[in-house]
Amino acid sequence: MSNRKVIAIDSMGGDNAPVAILKGLGQISESGVHFLIYGNESVLSQHKLYLKQVSYEIRHTDAVVSSEMDVMSLLKVGKNSSMGQAIQAVKSGEAMAVVSAGNTGLYMALAKIVLKTINGIDRPAIASILPGKCGRTVCLDLGANAECSVRNLTDFAILGEALARVVFSKENVSIALLNIGSENAKGNRLVKQTSEFLKQVMPNYVGFVEGNDITKGNVDVIVTDGFSGNVFLKTIEGTAKYIVSELKDALASSLMSRIGALLSLPALNQLKKKMDPRLYNGAILLGLNGVVVKSHGGTDDVGFANAVRFTMNVLSSNMFARINDQLEKCKPHFEIEEKL
Amino acid sequence: MSNRKVIAIDSMGGDNAPVAILKGLGQISESGVHFLIYGNESVLSQHKLYLKQVSYEIRHTDAVVSSEMDVMSLLKVGKNSSMGQAIQAVKSGEAMAVVSAGNTGLYMALAKIVLKTINGIDRPAIASILPGKCGRTVCLDLGANAECSVRNLTDFAILGEALARVVFSKENVSIALLNIGSENAKGNRLVKQTSEFLKQVMPNYVGFVEGNDITKGNVDVIVTDGFSGNVFLKTIEGTAKYIVSELKDALASSLMSRIGALLSLPALNQLKKKMDPRLYNGAILLGLNGVVVKSHGGTDDVGFANAVRFTMNVLSSNMFARINDQLEKCKPHFEIEEKL
Numbered sequence: 001m002s003n004r005k006v007i008a009i010d011s012m013g014g015d016n017a018p019v020a021i022l023k024g025l026g027q028i029s030e031s032g033v034h035f036l037i038y039g040n041e042s043v044l045s046q047h048k049l050y051l052k053q054v055s056y057e058i059r060h061t062d063a064v065v066s067s068e069m070d071v072m073s074l075l076k077v078g079k080n081s082s083m084g085q086a087i088q089a090v091k092s093g094e095a096m097a098v099v100s101a102g103n104t105g106l107y108m109a110l111a112k113i114v115l116k117t118i119n120g121i122d123r124p125a126i127a128s129i130l131p132g133k134c135g136r137t138v139c140l141d142l143g144a145n146a147e148c149s150v151r152n153l154t155d156f157a158i159l160g161e162a163l164a165r166v167v168f169s170k171e172n173v174s175i176a177l178l179n180i181g182s183e184n185a186k187g188n189r190l191v192k193q194t195s196e197f198l199k200q201v202m203p204n205y206v207g208f209v210e211g212n213d214i215t216k217g218n219v220d221v222i223v224t225d226g227f228s229g230n231v232f233l234k235t236i237e238g239t240a241k242y243i244v245s246e247l248k249d250a251l252a253s254s255l256m257s258r259i260g261a262l263l264s265l266p267a268l269n270q271l272k273k274k275m276d277p278r279l280y281n282g283a284i285l286l287g288l289n290g291v292v293v294k295s296h297g298g299t300d301d302v303g304f305a306n307a308v309r310f311t312m313n314v315l316s317s318n319m320f321a322r323i324n325d326q327l328e329k330c331k332p333h334f335e336i337e338e339k340l
Numbered sequence: 341m342s343n344r345k346v347i348a349i350d351s352m353g354g355d356n357a358p359v360a361i362l363k364g365l366g367q368i369s370e371s372g373v374h375f376l377i378y379g380n381e382s383v384l385s386q387h388k389l390y391l392k393q394v395s396y397e398i399r400h401t402d403a404v405v406s407s408e409m410d411v412m413s414l415l416k417v418g419k420n421s422s423m424g425q426a427i428q429a430v431k432s433g434e435a436m437a438v439v440s441a442g443n444t445g446l447y448m449a450l451a452k453i454v455l456k457t458i459n460g461i462d463r464p465a466i467a468s469i470l471p472g473k474c475g476r477t478v479c480l481d482l483g484a485n486a487e488c489s490v491r492n493l494t495d496f497a498i499l500g501e502a503l504a505r506v507v508f509s510k511e512n513v514s515i516a517l518l519n520i521g522s523e524n525a526k527g528n529r530l531v532k533q534t535s536e537f538l539k540q541v542m543p544n545y546v547g548f549v550e551g552n553d554i555t556k557g558n559v560d561v562i563v564t565d566g567f568s569g570n571v572f573l574k575t576i577e578g579t580a581k582y583i584v585s586e587l588k589d590a591l592a593s594s595l596m597s598r599i600g601a602l603l604s605l606p607a608l609n610q611l612k613k614k615m616d617p618r619l620y621n622g623a624i625l626l627g628l629n630g631v632v633v634k635s636h637g638g639t640d641d642v643g644f645a646n647a648v649r650f651t652m653n654v655l656s657s658n659m660f661a662r663i664n665d666q667l668e669k670c671k672p673h674f675e676i677e678e679k680l
Binding site for chain 2: 105132133143146147178180181185186187188189210211212213214215216224226227228230231232233234235236237238239240241242243244245246247250251253254256257259260261262263264265266267268270271274275
């Protein structure tokens with residue numbers, strides 16, 4: 001019982017909620033996990049059949065947030081929504097983590113209000129682990145902070161380093177800053193100043209990388225502001241979709257190529273599986289006092305199940321405690337940085 | 341003779357200069373074009389055989405710029421370099437356009453000093469026409485301005501609109517602003533303010549698009565600052581390379597898939613041709629008093645030839661004069677904008 005993972009689930013967030021959420025939970029065959037499912041009980045009870053293999057309890061919530069609300073009412077109502085209550089379960093210690101496919105901005109705002117940021121961290125960031133030719137890369141911030149300071153990017157570098165150490169199971173992880181050229185003179189003031197600072201405080205900082213390095217996987221952590229990060233994340237998604245659709249058209253263009261595609265089908269399907277964005281679903285809101293995982297809003301049951309598995313891995317690896325350890329070790333860095 | 345296009349070529353710029361440059365020029369079989377080739381005569385004379393089918397003259401230049409130079413000496417020496425002299429040929433009226441694969445920053449700086457910006461334009465931008473599912477999109481700025489103001493982005497919208505009208509041969513082109521969400525509340529101050537302003541002054545402004553819209557081709561023009569623009573351009577490049585390499589690996593993974601790939605080869609080759617980045621080589625430095633085309637620095641002869649063909653198309657379509665016309669029509673916009 002003591003090793004049982006308890007995960008709070010916001011069942012009402014995302015484009016395909018609650019069906020995709022419950023169907024996704026139904027795919028979690030691992031034992032030792034218990035879900036606290038927050039949402040409208042009468043709606044959820046219609047779909048209980050998906051959950052017959054899993055351990056769960058439903059926690060009824062009434063409040064529904066709407067995009068028409070102003071920020072203040074959004075946050076007020078939000079606290080009582082399925083998302084807000086699921087976050088609250090982490091705060092109270094009932095759950096070890098929370099997963100939602102709901103609105104990112106609201107999720108971040110509520111999580112920040114309820115859980116607070118880790119001591120020494122000014123603003124949390126959204127981090128994801130992206131696949132690349134030579135390996136995976138922890139990328140952050142992917143959209144939480146459209147406007148960043150040197151201090152913010154430094155926080156992200158420290159958080160990203162800690163996450164990468166756990167995820168990649170090694171101590172020496174390389175950290176890079178996204179820029180538009182590898183020379184020192186390139187880029188805007190923000191990246192130039194941050195680079196100078198990181199050189200002083202982070203021994204594992206390796207300098208600038210560019211957009212084409214993201215899918216190379218030649219560094220462990222790529223740090224950027226939330227505007228550029230969100231742009232490149234969505235650009236990768238769009239480019240992959242475009243190429244795959246062009247490939248499908250090409251393979252369907254003649255009888256010969258259709259026969260060829262048929263023969264290559266097992267290999268192509270394996271590639272499709274490897275490249276499936278649902279496989280990489282699950283971003284983490286890093287820098288908060290709790291494990292807060294965000295599923296893509298448009299994902300289906302398979303994608304949501306992967307976000308839940310990602311959360312379980314985070315809990316298994318004791319990552320959160322290790323991040324805190326790393327932050328403790330990094331405190332001297334923070335102190336130098338405070339002098340900025 | 342009067343219709344002959346004279347294009348100044350910087351033969352010493354780019355990773356594979358001068359061989360790739362001269363080989364590229366040798367592939368231009370179209371008649372009615374004459375090249376003024378700037379570079380070291382003794383070096384160039386060794387590779388003259390590539391040029392036997394084309395009309396050209398070599399203009400000797402001695403000066404060589406180096407990345408170790410400080411900005412001032414770089415610009416001073418740069419003016420006498422093959423790049424600087426080629427730009428000068430446009431200024432003097434000897435050439436109608438200039439093409440270089442050299443350093444982008446230096447190219448932009450020299451072109452701005454020598455040719456000056458179009459009256460009413462504060463800073464030039466790098467624009468490229470990117471392929472997408474439903475059509476091509478004019479994207480700018482792709483890296484000239486790492487830091488932008490509302491005024492700069494408005495300039496880019498007007499320049500991009502003019503370019504798209506010519507390239508896509510239609511008057512009503514849709515213009516969008518790159519952001520990290522489509523809602524008004526999303527994004528940083530810069531995009532929010534620019535969006536409000538564009539709504540007032542540009543009837544064809546359609547609002548925000550996101551990173552995954554770039555390869556959809558559902559708008560004609562995407563405007564962004566040079567930092568995000570360069571990031572997404574290089575991200576597209578990197579993602580495409582990554583997927584193609586994974587595809588190759590998958591198709592080579594078994595005997596069956598290798599046979600399948602062989603049968604699909606004509607279709608796959610056609611796709612490869614369609615997706616070849618060398619096909620889209622050729623960005624234009626927009627907002628200058630002259631046609632200034634930038635080839636990718638790492639391109640080969642095929643890519644450089646395409647940059648030259650792009651330049652010839654620009655000259656054929658009389659685009660530059662039409663941009664000036666559009667800017668004339670847009671002057672009232674500028675005047676409103678001046679009040680900002």
